[in-house]
Amino acid sequence: MDAKSFVLKGDICFNATPQEVVCVPSGYAVCVDGVSAGVFAELPEEFAVLPLIDCGDNLIIPGMTDLHIHAPQYAFRGLGMDLELLDWLDTHTFPEEAHYADLDYAGRAYDIFADDLRRSATTRAVVFGTLHVEATELLMDKLEASGITSYVGKVNMDRNGGVDLEEDTEQSAADTRRWLADVDGRYEHTAPIITPRFTPSVTDELMGELASIRDEFGLPVQSHLSENLSECGWVKELCPWSSCYGDAYDHFGMLGDRTVMAHCVYSDETETELLRSTGTYVAHCPQSNAQLSSGIAPVRRYLDLDMNVGLGTDVAGGANLSMFRCMADAVAVSKLRWRLVDDDLAPLTTQEALWLATAGGGSFFGRVGSFAEGYEFDALVLDDSAIRTPRELDVWERVERYVYLAEEGGRLVHKFVSGREINLS
Template identity: 80%
Template structure:
């Protein structure tokens, strides 16, 4: 794809560390060949020949990465939010995902998901499909057309699943290889990721096969980890040989690897000392899903602890455990639940700040994709232009105050005006 070069003029804000942001009122964010050349108070002469997009008084922030979302669940978002995880899976999730054996249904559902994701603040995403090869390829086709950058996984399930949504061990591994062959070299922005649903739905034999496939193809991995107390007890019974839930993945080579092959585990609400150490040593990403964890009564992940340890952490909307695709809502929820955890569970772990949640939504999750998530020099140029003129106030606000306010009031007069991925503008029409 041809690389783009241009300048965005607006009120720029991005993180320089997890706790600090840089703001430049009326600044210039420069994109050269799809990569950021930096943010400047005055446009340097060497960039004077580039076209300037005047965003007037709008906000310019980095693009956001949703590192845990279930595409097939988007069809029933907002339903079953009064249930706990395992009951919710059996009542809503598994019956819905069974429908994706029908490619006509899958096409209609994924049209909606892909279109809404394109219009959302998300510029990159790590996405669960279903176990169906045809539907997963269809999802990848539709996401490729959005202009976003995504990882998409064909789910693996060979036990503890309904008859309409289960594979044989051999069949699951063979289907995964068939899927990988079918999408090899097919896309520019859409990449495969190995996706064992979670340990309760994957036998040791299947996990071992997926470990072999990962070693062969050098693929990243996504799954769930220590989300719910009942789930954790279930895994302890299913894998009595494991030292912790995380070991049930690591034993088969399905966490992060020193070679650079990445893994992201969603939730990590109940990770103990050994598991946390394992995640830290392997560089495994934690996808923090605050809305889902609250609505499915799972708990509150100790994200402050993970950040203090220097672990890789990003945010996930976890649709449909989370009810919508808004990364701004995800940021606000992350602050809120951290306050509740601090007040009710552990006052030794300070609540998250909004600056930190901006970092989680941009650089924290973005780094799963490489040098992504900042407008600083050398990062891929992913950017959002936000119009906050409809959020009315009599006060004169600084750039950071306007960004902070947008996090909470995005749906109350906010508007996504422009969106860029690797320097290419994504159509919001």
Template identity: 85%
Template sequence: MDNSFVLKGNVCYNTTPQEVSCTANGYVVCVDGKSAGVFAELPEKYASLPLVDCGDQLIIPGMSDIHIHAPQYAFRGLGMDLELLDWLNTHTFPEEAHYADLEYAGRAYDIFANDVRRSATTRAVVFGTMHVEGTELLMDKLEQTGVVSYVGKVNMDRNGGENLEETTEASAADTRRWLADVEGKYERTMPIITPRFTPSVTDELMTQLADMAREHNLPVQSHLSENPSECGWVKELCPWSECYGDAYDHFGLLGNRTVMAHCIYSDDREVELLRASGTYVAHCPQSNAQLSSGIAPIRRYMDLGMNVGLGTDVAGGANLSMLRCMSDAVAVSKLRWRLVDDSLAALTTQEALWLATVGGGSFFGKVGSFEEGYEFDALVLDDSAIATPRDLDVWERVERYVYLAEEGGKIARKYVRGCEISLD
């Protein structure tokens, strides 16, 4: 059987958003690239499969980063003293204009792709730029990593500034050309329709992008209600809309194959649009803090049963670490509870693990769990260099790794769809 093997180690995964299953010295079985379950003792029917003994290491599901900007990786860690709109105009748009130069794009995307490959991210939903050739180059490089991803050619026919604004006709034509170029080209890298956000996309272009999404049965990604200034701008640009979310829903761009990043300032009508349509919310806690945007009410969204995952949102977020994203999600939820709305309890680390694995992974299908039938994405974590005099159980070690990975933690192995990814 292809992609069939057994990992032995200390296994931990979510069974619900609030609960984890931990099996010390257990076995997680992969059959044909899918999980066959976790067992305290290896069933006889799997005894003939190759066994990878991970010793005392931790085994958890892979993590899905459902909102990240690949071209912004080049200036991560810079410009964090600005709010969103000033940050876009000062850093983001000038940087993205460089990706018309394929030599520059190649150097930048080599760094991005290599770092993604070595990170805890096994699946990603990625923004490129408006440049067709540059976006195809990004897709080529991500395909080589073994990570599964959606990648979007960004569309923006207004308010892009110098060298980063298309005409409506060119944007639509280039998007169709890009879709034709990449159709059937990759095993793990898929296109996603990507209007940057309402302030950058006219109603006419939104209409055409929605048509393409329907024609090609493609998912959609964009931004929603991230910053008060942005929300006010949308009211001016789309006076006909009843809320910011309506500026997308009007064109049929919300749904359970759509990721909307942030959703910090969504009012009741917008929340109901997102809930009823099954739209995914990408919670980006570090970016929201660094750009002074706010704190999304993720507890409310989870209580409503909405689709929610995590995004690093580089370069609003400073790095690719989904572990840092988890700890930030917990931290900002505590601040929101203390300072904004004490009716919404803070997130637990178990819930943050759910968001990083099953929550975002479900955008890709049955992904993010070791329950039977899920695609086999896994991380083997070595925490042996994180010193402590205490005897910790499996969950305590996973929880500690989330917060202390940089103090000696190491990703020892990484699997996507049952295939091991080289970390060298």
């Protein structure tokens, strides 16, 4: 469905700031040509002629952005969760991603991924593919058909990938250019993103080539940073010239406000300042960091420094697509860090977790993740009537409860991306 103009009526909630939510019971969220015209307790006369979708007592919140997810790993989600990151990569991830040289397998796997993502609460996503050009284009085709808005990357890796998942340096750069030529002008809602897997998989020579391609095509970048202690030590060996792991990217100009770095669990003061000063986005992936024994990122520090931060499910390090689970995990691990690691960093509030999932990560796509006037109209309509309680709850209490109990009876009724309704059937 094309972007259009309409009004949603229901119990509305969105963030005004990371710490403050706006709740409007029986309110009106107005969409004009795919853009929010604001939220109102009473519908202004000028919008009375627009089609009204009466959502009754359902909740209406902004759409959610998954800043970091691996599409090819969706096939083995829930497996290998007892392993540490590097062992998990060697045992499960790299062998699985090698299968995507087979387009028949890739098609079957990406059909499942795109279909499940379409039905989820995610309205926008920043997605890793594999190093295979044809499979990555197939993934982009399927995500475009799903209706969500996404960035998708052909992965680059010319070292430490093993026999079946390692590219020749020159061929990797050439294949990236071929991929970009193939997808140029092909999609309306799906765009390419430069994707060096992480420093241990990318030589300095290839990183320099990718930086040149990024500059030539004006593209964003995604990768991983300071996820795991073993990984950080490995980078020191591979790049002894760097002042920190982040410098191994910044040396090539790969950091900036169009770059997403996943994890940042062990970013020291030097690296944190580098991320802050360049405006680089941090994709916090709490479930993955716990399950792969990586640690707990200091998200409170990043918020206090007014850095760009959002949430990522990091499937299959994270076991599912649920951004609600991601929000709940972000709050939970921040409490553990506060209690066990650093009592100077207060835990996240649920209001802040909602902001990370909506406006925090959404800003990577522009004015996204809020119902404030001028934002692209991404919205979720949630039915929480089957989550039973004898209590009378206000709008925020219902949203807070939904974060934790979405799978206990919550139902996604409508999903809009830039005013376009996504088919959930």
